[in-house]
Amino acid sequence: MEWISFPNYAIVTITIWVVSLFLKGIFPNNKAVLKTADIIIIGGIILLGYYIIQLWVLLERPPMRTLGETRLWYSLFLSAIGFTFFLRWRYYWFLVLSILFASMFLLMNIISPENFNKTLMPALLSPWFVPHVIVYIFAYSTLGASSLVALKLLIPLKKSESTIEFEYLADNLVYIGFAFLTMGLLFGALWAKEAWGHYWTWDPKETWAFLTWSVYLIYIHLRSKNVFSKRTTYWVLLLAFIVLLVCWFGVNYLPSAANSIHTYSS
Amino acid sequence: MAGRRKIWTANWAYKEGLIIGVGLFITGISLEYFTMGRGVKSLMEFPFNIYFLVGLLILTLLLWFTARKIAITQWLGSVPAAVSSISLFLIMGLIMGLNMQTDQVQSGFLHFIGFTHISTSWPYMFSVLFLLLSLGITCLKNIFPLNKSKLGFTVSHLGLFVVLISANFGGSQLVRLEMELQENRITTYATNKSDNQVYNLPFAVKLNDFILDEYNPKLTIVNNISGEMIHGNGKNIITIDSSIKFKILKYKIEILNYIESAVKAGDKYYFNNEPGACPAAHVNVTFEDGHQIQAWLSCGSYNRQFESLKLDSQNSLVMLFPEPKLFVSEIQLFNKKGDITNAKLEVNKPFDYDQFKIYQLSYDSNLGKWSDTSVIELIYDPWLPYVYIGIFLMIIGAIYMLFTGAVKKK
Numbered sequence: 269m270e271w272i273s274f275p276n277y278a279i280v281t282i283t284i285w286v287v288s289l290f291l292k293g294i295f296p297n298n299k300a301v302l303k304t305a306d307i308i309i310i311g312g313i314i315l316l317g318y319y320i321i322q323l324w325v326l327l328e329r330p331p332m333r334t335l336g337e338t339r340l341w342y343s344l345f346l347s348a349i350g351f352t353f354f355l356r357w358r359y360y361w362f363l364v365l366s367i368l369f370a371s372m373f374l375l376m377n378i379i380s381p382e383n384f385n386k387t388l389m390p391a392l393l394s395p396w397f398v399p400h401v402i403v404y405i406f407a408y409s410t411l412g413a414s415s416l417v418a419l420k421l422l423i424p425l426k427k428s429e430s431t432i433e434f435e436y437l438a439d440n441l442v443y444i445g446f447a448f449l450t451m452g453l454l455f456g457a458l459w460a461k462e463a464w465g466h467y468w469t470w471d472p473k474e475t476w477a478f479l480t481w482s483v484y485l486i487y488i489h490l491r492s493k494n495v496f497s498k499r500t501t502y503w504v505l506l507l508a509f510i511v512l513l514v515c516w517f518g519v520n521y522l523p524s525a526a527n528s529i530h531t532y533s534s
Numbered sequence: 535m536a537g538r539r540k541i542w543t544a545n546w547a548y549k550e551g552l553i554i555g556v557g558l559f560i561t562g563i564s565l566e567y568f569t570m571g572r573g574v575k576s577l578m579e580f581p582f583n584i585y586f587l588v589g590l591l592i593l594t595l596l597l598w599f600t601a602r603k604i605a606i607t608q609w610l611g612s613v614p615a616a617v618s619s620i621s622l623f624l625i626m627g628l629i630m631g632l633n634m635q636t637d638q639v640q641s642g643f644l645h646f647i648g649f650t651h652i653s654t655s656w657p658y659m660f661s662v663l664f665l666l667l668s669l670g671i672t673c674l675k676n677i678f679p680l681n682k683s684k685l686g687f688t689v690s691h692l693g694l695f696v697v698l699i700s701a702n703f704g705g706s707q708l709v710r711l712e713m714e715l716q717e718n719r720i721t722t723y724a725t726n727k728s729d730n731q732v733y734n735l736p737f738a739v740k741l742n743d744f745i746l747d748e749y750n751p752k753l754t755i756v757n758n759i760s761g762e763m764i765h766g767n768g769k770n771i772i773t774i775d776s777s778i779k780f781k782i783l784k785y786k787i788e789i790l791n792y793i794e795s796a797v798k799a800g801d802k803y804y805f806n807n808e809p810g811a812c813p814a815a816h817v818n819v820t821f822e823d824g825h826q827i828q829a830w831l832s833c834g835s836y837n838r839q840f841e842s843l844k845l846d847s848q849n850s851l852v853m854l855f856p857e858p859k860l861f862v863s864e865i866q867l868f869n870k871k872g873d874i875t876n877a878k879l880e881v882n883k884p885f886d887y888d889q890f891k892i893y894q895l896s897y898d899s900n901l902g903k904w905s906d907t908s909v910i911e912l913i914y915d916p917w918l919p920y921v922y923i924g925i926f927l928m929i930i931g932a933i934y935m936l937f938t939g940a941v942k943k944k
Contacts (some may be wrong), residue, residue, distance in 0.1 A: 387857050388775060389751045390881035433696050439940035450690075450932040454925050463882045465710065465893050467912045467921060468701060475631040482624040486617055493613040496550065524634045 269517060274381065277319040277375040280314045285347070285367045288312075288334060292360065297301070306355075309367070313347050316374075329388045330400040336382040341368040345409035353413070357437060363430035365416040369485050391529075396459035404452035408512060410445030411484065415509040418502040435498070438505065439491060446484050453477055464529065472522060473530035483508035541863045551618030558664055559622065562657025566648035571639075573654040587703040590663065594670035598678070600842040611671040619665040626658045637728065654684035662702050669695045683943060686938060690931020695925030704917025711913075713893065715741035715863065717906035724912055737888055745865040746903040749854035750792070751813045751833055755782055755849045756842075764849070771854070774815055786820040790828070796837070803830050809904050810837035810902060813856060819845065838900050855902070863894055863908040879910055890914050902930070 296300040320340055331337040350366020353359070385523070411429045415437040421431060422440035457467040470473060487504050490496060520524050541549050564571065578586070609615050624683065625700045630652045633644065640650055673695055707857040711724035711733060711923050722738045725731070745871030754771045755764045772783045778787045787916075796814040797806035803814035812835040818828045833853040834840030842852040867875040867887055877885040879894040890912040898905040900939075 381769070387769075387859075390858060390860055394861070394882040395739075418679075430643075436940065443935055443940045447932040447935040451929060454929055457925060459916070464882060465891070465911055466708065466915075467883070468927075470630055470635060472631060476629055479624060479627045479631055482620055482627065486620055486624070487615050489617050489620070496613070522632065522634055524630075526634060 277315060278378050281316050281319075282371045282374055284308050284315075285312045285371060288365055289367060293364075296360075306351075306507055309347075309351055309363075313344065313351065314345050316340070316342070316347070325385050327481050329386060330398050330401070332397065333388060333392060334382055334385070336377050336380070338405055338516070340403065341405040342409055342412075343373045345406050346370040346373070347408050347411060349413050353437070353441075357433075359437070361420065362416065362437075365419075366413055369412065369416070386524070391463045392427045392461060394463060396455055396462070400452060400459055403448050403455060406453055407445045407448035408516065409436045410441050411512060412511060414441035414445060415506055417441060418505040418509075419447055421502045422499065422506070423459065431498075438502075442487060442491075444486060444506070446481075446488060449484065453481055471530055472514065472519050472525035472528045476511070476519050480508065480512045480515045483511050542605075543929040544605055546605055547612075547614040548611065548618065551614050554624045556620050556662070558660040559625070559657055560563065562655065563647045565656040567646050569631075570650075570748040571646040571648060571655075573651055574659045575654045575706070576701070578654070578659075578689075583703045583706050587699065590666060591670075594667060597667075598671055598674040606727050607671060610668045611675045615668045616672065619661070619668045622661040622893065626898075638756040649881050653919050654732065662698065666695065666702075668696060669698070669783040671773050686931055686934030689927050689934065693924045693927025693929075693931055696927065697921055699926060700917040706918065707914075707916055711735075712910060713739060713743075713910050713912060715865070715910060717744060717908075719742050720868075729899045735900055735912075738868045740866045740868070741863055742866060743914060744856055744897060744905060744908045745860075745862045745864070746897065746905065748903060749859050750794075751815075752817070752854045752858040753782070753787070753817075753831070754852060754854060754867060755845070756852050758844065758848060758850055760929075774813075774853075782851075783849070784822050785851070786851055787851070788818045788820075789815055790818055791816040796832070796839075798832070801830070803832065810835045812838050813853065814841075817843070819843070819849070821845075851888060854885075861894060861897060861908075863910060865910075879908075884913075889916075895910075908941075 285308075288308040291301050291305040291308075319333060323337075323340075331340065346366050347370040350363050350370070353366075354363035417434055421434050421438065452497065458475075460469070460474075461467040483504065485499065487508055490501050490504060494501070514522075520531060525531075539545065539547075541553075541714075583782055597610070601607050601662070614880055629649050633649050635652065636650055640647070642650075644650055648657055650657045668692055673688060673692050676684055676691070681688065684907050710727065713721055713724040714729050715721050718741070720738050720740045723732050726733065732870060750773055751919040752771050752773050756762060757764060763771075764783070772778075772780050772782065774786075774789055774792050779786070781787070791812070792815045794813055795804050795805065795807055795811040796803040797808065797811050798804075798814070803816070810814050812832055814830055814832040816828065816830050830841060830842045831836070831843055831851065831853045832841045833855050840853070842850045844850045863879040865877050867877060869888065871875070875887065877892070879885055879892060881894050884891045884893045893913065895911040896909045899905040901907075
């Protein structure tokens with residue numbers, strides 16, 4: 269038995285997101301259409317949120333254990349962040365990329381559906397579980413959004429276009445994401461002390477979480493004094509996201525992680 | 535940019551950082567190699583960890599208060615030194631993240647250069663010292679005199695400094711002891727699993743009761759010949775609910791009856807609560823051609839047979855052992871003064887007692903919920919308060935960062 273009717277929810281969400289993006293792209297000057305498209309996008313985000321709540325009730329535990337479940341939250345946050353920043357800065361490309369990535373993560377869940385599984389091992393039964401995961405996935409979404417901006421910055425712009433606004437946007441996203449990443453890491457350490465007896469054991473997941481944190485830390489330091497070319501700095505930002513993805517999904521496949529205590533999906 | 539500047543002249547930057555980083559790395563690896571991969575573990579044991587720590591702190595203070603104008607001090611408090619030292623530390627992390635780490639002594643080149651035990655190796659120690667010097671000078675620079683406009687910056691750097699110091703210099707004083715308790719018996723000793731030494735404790739522990747709660751068991755298909763589960767990445771593993779219908783592969787299955795604790799009598803299962811009673815389910819299977827069979831399934835227990843259902847020449851339907859939901863030890867602690875303390879140990883809920891944090895660790899998994907053995911862990915970590923102070927400072931720094939955000943650069 270798979271997650272109840274997930275494909276239906278996901279396909280409806282993706283469809284209305286894509287339709288509203290098209291509406292926005294085709295009628296960039298029609299205010300009524302733009303407003304309607306905005307409302308449709310919010311509708312999609314709310315629908316996804318509603319599905320997550322339903323899943324939570326049905327599973328009788330927070331849906332945050334498996335990778336598929338974390339992807340749901342990622343889609344929710346990324347679309348919400350993309351939309352919020354669109355409202356604030358009016359970058360259509362940023363909204364498009366965030367929504368596309370959010371949809372991609374939903375599609376991944378449609379393609380590889382997970383088993384409906386209520387069990388939660390005792391180590392996960394803790395008040396730290398929800399804040400640790402939520403803060404982390406929020407950080408991942410914001411940092412993911414910052415790499416979208418880095419991508420935009422690495423693709424040559426029109427001569428007249430200034431990059432300063434984009435640089436500011438990237439930095440802001442990294443700052444927000446990094447603050448949450450730090451809190452997620454520290455909540456994890458506090459939780460580990462309660463659950464496993466030590467706050468830091470260099471478990472592979474911890475090691476990669478540390479690596480992710482360090483690469484973003486390097487980016488922040490590099491940006492505080494621009495010595496290297498800006499392009500180099502944005503490559504660092506992209507690299508940071510790759511390390512983040514290894515930490516999130518890749519760790520389970522690394523030979524060094526054979527003894528990890530951080531595997532909950534199998 | 536430092537382009538035309540001669541190396542090692544005023545305002546050191548990345549060139550110096552690269553050379554110092556690589557130098558420390560090579561020196562660390564060489565030291566590790568010449569000591570045959572023994573690492574720094576014995577050097578960092580109490581009280582030497584304190585001597586090293588005091589030495590490091592004095593060095594940092596001396597650099598800042600007596601030689602703040604010299605090139606190296608200036609550099610240690612600069613961004614290039616921060617980037618260089620984080621990068622070196624990051625490389626240590628990368629080695630740990632790619633190569634399996636172990637406590638055991640091994641042979642081979644990777645062991646000799648410390649790559650199998652990075653966190654207690656010379657190159658790691660050097661990278662920590664480099665990072666701490668850079669962090670320490672940066673903190674001092676913003677505290678003496680206090681730079682009020684960079685308060686959040688200082689708090690987060692100071693927090694990280696405190697965490698790194700406590701974790702790296704205090705980590706060697708952490709003691710983990712395991713204690714195997716039997717129901718209704720008093721135990722006074724514990725074993726250190728890292729060297730198998732047995733310690734007598736200044737208090738005694740009695741296990742009054744061990745309670746284990748389980749989830750409902752799951753059903754899945756196994757291959758008759760290889761005996762392997764055909765789990766389909768979890769898709770073919772179904773948790774039993776009182777009455778449900780589902781499909782695994784080509785078989786339609788319906789649970790007709792489920793008994794959490796049952797014993798077989800004749801060819802049926804009945805509710806029973808005696809030791810070893812196990813979950814059982816009465817199922818109906820419908821095949822592709824429409825014919826049906828009904829049978830009892832059970833995962834068995836330490837003293838009961840398991841029962842599977844052979845579906846055809848290829849596959850069988852089996853019940854898996856239920857997974858634990860919660861395990862609790864109700865214990866009593868007696869100290870030498872004669873005080874008696876009652877405590878309940880649960881995963882995620884350790885109990886503080888006499889300098890130790892006491893954890894529920896495991897139980898006799900063969901007996902499952904009938905286990906009358908409970909393994910608990912006693913952890914002594916005198917540096918923990920400092921780690922918490924550092925973490926607290928870092929969280930404040932992170933919140934501060936959220937509010938101030940990035941600065942617009944021209």
